[in-house]
Amino acid sequence: MRRPAFKSCCPICGGRKVSGKTTFSVDLGFGVVIVRNVSATICDQCGEEWISPDVARKLEKLVEEARQKKLQVEVMAL
Known part of the structure; x- marks a missing residue:
C-alpha cells in the first residue's frame, strides 16, 4: 500500500495529522521534568506526536x- 506524501499525513501510518496537546517528560538522572498541555501535531490513527521548533526551544529552556x-x-504546564 502506498502512503500519501502530504504534510498533513503521518509518515508512519498514513493517518491524518491534527493539532492537539501532549505531555512531555524527560528523565534527568537525578529527577524528572513533566510538562503538560504542550502544543503538538498528533496522528489521529497511530498517536505519533511532533512539536514545532518554537515549542522545542521553550521545552529546552524549561528543562x-x-x-x-x-x-x-x-x-x-506550557
Missing part, C-alpha cells in the same frame, strides 16, 4: 531551568 534547580520532580 535547563529544572536541571539548574536540581529538583527531583518538576511538573508544569
Whole structure:
C-alpha cells in the first residue's frame, strides 16, 4: 500500500495529522521534568506526536531551568 506524501499525513501510518496537546517528560538522572498541555501535531490513527521548533526551544529552556534547580520532580504546564 502506498502512503500519501502530504504534510498533513503521518509518515508512519498514513493517518491524518491534527493539532492537539501532549505531555512531555524527560528523565534527568537525578529527577524528572513533566510538562503538560504542550502544543503538538498528533496522528489521529497511530498517536505519533511532533512539536514545532518554537515549542522545542521553550521545552529546552524549561528543562535547563529544572536541571539548574536540581529538583527531583518538576511538573508544569506550557
